[in-house]
Amino acid sequence: MSAAPEHPILVPILGDQLTRDLASIRGRTKDDTVILMMEVWDEATYVKHHKQKIALIFSAMRHFAAELRDAGWTVDYVKLTDEDNAGSFTGEVARAVERHDPRAIHVVEAGEWRVQQAIEEWPDKFDCEVEILPDDRFIASIAEFRDWAEDRDHLTMEHFYREMRRKTGLLMRDDGKPEGGDWNYDSENRKPPGEKMDAPPRPLFEPDGITQECIDLVGEQFGDHFGSLDNFGWPVTRDEAEKAADAFFAERIEKFGPYQDAMVCGEDDLYHSMLSTSINLGLLDPLELCRRAEQAYRDGKAPINSVEGFIRQIIGWREYVRGFYWHQMPHLQIANALNAQRGLPEFYWTAETEMACLADCIRSTRDNAHAHHIQRLMVLGNFALLAGINPREVQDWYLVVYADAYEWVELPNVAAMILYADGGKLATKPYAASGNYINKMSDYCKGCTYSPSKKTGEGACPFNPLYWHFMDRHRERLEKNHRVGRVYSTWDRMDDDRKQEYLDSAEAFLETLSPADSSWARSA
Ligand code: FAD
Ligand code: DLZ
Ligand code: SF4
Secondary structure, three states: OOOOOOOOOOOOOOOOOOOOOOOOEEEEEEEEEEEEOOOOOOHHHHOOHHHHHHHHHHHHHHHHHHHHHHHOOOEEEEOOOOOOOOOOOOHHHHHHHHHOOOOOOEEEEEOOHHHHHHHHHHHHOOOOEEEEEEEOOOOOOOHHHHHOOOOOOOOHHHHHHHHHHHHOOOOOOOOOOOOOOOEEEEEEEOOOOOOOOOOOOOOOOOOOOHHHHHHHHHHHHOOOOOOOOOOOOOOHHHHHHHHHHHHHHHHHHHOOOOOOEEEEOOOOOOOOOOOOHHHHHHOOOHHHHEEEEHHHHHOOOOOHHHHHHHHHHHHHHHHHHHHHHHHOHHHHHOOOOOOOOOOOHHHHHOOOOOOOHHHHHHHHHHHHHHOOOHHHHHHHHHHHHHOOOOHHHHHHHHHHOOOOOOOOHHHHHHHHHHHOOOOOOOOOOOOOOOHHHHHHEEEEHHHHOOEEOOOOOOOOOOHHHHHHHHHHOOOHHHHHOOOOOHHHHHHHHOOHHHHHHHHHHHHHHOOOOOOOOOHHHHOO
C-alpha cells in the first residue's frame, strides 16, 4: 500500500461493485481516500457457492484493485488467507478503521438484504460519520420502484418496463410511441431450434496469473463445493468484458431474439449474451449495453425482436426483479404460498437422472456455472414447481450454482417466478408445463429414456403426470385465475380412471426421488 492519507474517507467496495463509476468514488479526490476491498469468509461460505463463482469474484476483485492502484488510488486489499482476516465485512471495516482512523466511511448500499442489514449498523458501531449511498448503477432506484408499486394490486413487469423505456428513451420514437409500433415482440421470440444452429462460440478468457492464483485458492479452500473449475473462462476485467460484449454484438445479437427460448443438448450458450456475470459484478454498464443494442437495430445489424428482447431483459426484468426484491424483503425469503415441502432431489447436484433435459441443464450448470434462462425457468424451475420442492432448498441451490447469482436477482426469479411462492405478485400464473413444451422448444426428448407423447405409466415423460398432479393439488387456488381456468375444463373432461392414472403415475414417480444431502448448499 502507498503512503495512506491522514484521516481519510474510507471507501469499502464490495465484490459486486467493481466500477470506477461507483457513487462512492466518483468525484472523490485520490489523496484523501482509502479504498477498502475485502475477501471474507462469511461471503465465501454463507452458501457453498460454485467454485467458479468464488474464483470469478476474487479474481475480478484483485484485478480491479490493481486497476485502481495503477490509476493512483490508495487501496487496502484484504486477502482471504491473510492471517488476521476478521471473516466478515463489519469485522474488516472495524480493523480498517483502526488502521486508517478515517473521518468518514462512504459506502454504496449492498445488493443483498443480509449485507445491507449489517451496513446499517455501522453508524452505531464506528466512531465516525457513515454515509450509505444509493447504488445508481440501476436505472430505477429502490424508492422509485416502491413509489411505482405502491397501491397497485398487480406488479406487472410489462407496465414497469414501459416506464423504463420512457425514462431511458430506449427504442422510443419522437412522438412518444415505441419503435416499430409495438412495446413487446416476445411472440416473435419463440422459435424452436432448427436442425443446424451454428451459434458461434462465446470468447473464453485464458486465466492469467491472478486468476490462476484464485483458481488454486478455491481448489484448496473450497474443494468440497459444487462444480468444476476446469472450464473457467469468464471475463475478469472491464477490458475482457468489453471483448465479450463486442463478440455478442458482432456475432450473436441478430439471432438472440428468435432463439431466445430454444434449447439444444450440449450447446450451452446458443445466442445468449453470456454477459450477466460481468453486468452483475459492475464490469459492464447495463444501460450502455442497451444503447449498443439499440444502435445495432438503427444500423440494420439486428432485427427489432432481438434488440427489444435484449433491452427488455435488462431494463425490464433485471430492473424489475431488483425493485421487487427490495419491496418484498425480508418475507420473500420465507414465502411458500403453495406449501411445497419436498426435499430437493439428489440429482440436482449429481446430474444423475434419466430425464435427459434435466441431466443436460445440470451438466452445463456444473461445468460452466451457467445455464440459460429458459433452462433455468422451464426445465429446472418447472420440475421444482411441479414436484413441490421446498422454496428454501431451491433458493439455496440457485444461489450456489450460478456464477451470476446474487440474492437480489436470484430470489425473485426463484421464489416468485418459478415457484409461485409469493402467491402470484410477480407472475400472473405459475410457469407450469408438461413435456410437450420441452419437446417443442428443444431436442432433448430425442435422446431421452422417456417419451414426451406418453402420458402415464412406464416410459411416460414424468413432466406429464406431474403437471396434472400439480394442477389437481392446487385447484382451489388456481382455478380462480382466469389465465389457468381453462386447464380445469380439460381435466374435468377426463374420466375418473384417466385422472387417477395421472395421479398414480405422478405419485409413483415422486416416490423414486431421493432427497439431497443438504451439506451441498450450506456449511455445517
Ligand atoms: P441473456 O439471455 O443474454 O439476457 C441478457 C441479460 O438480461 C442478462 O445478462 C441479464 O442481465 C438480464 N436478464 C435476463 N433475464 C433476466 C431475469 N429474469 N432477471 C434478471 N435479469 C435478467 N440472472 C442473474 O443475473 N442472476 C441470477 O442469480 C439469476 N437467477 C435466475 C434464476 C431463475 C430461476 C431464472 C428463471 C432466471 C435467473 N436469472 C438470473 C435470469 C437469467 O436466467 C440470467 O440472467 C441469464 O440466463 C444470464 O445469461 P445471459 O447473460 O446470457 O443472458
Ligand atoms: C459472492 C461473494 C463472495 C463469494 N465473496 C466475496 C468476498 O469475499 N468479498 C466481497 O466483497 N464480496 C464477495 N462476494 C459478493 C458479495 O456477497 C456481494 O457483494 C454482496 O453480498 C452484495 O450485497
Ligand atoms: Fe425431459 Fe420428458 Fe423430454 Fe425426457 S421426455 S427430455 S424428461 S421433457
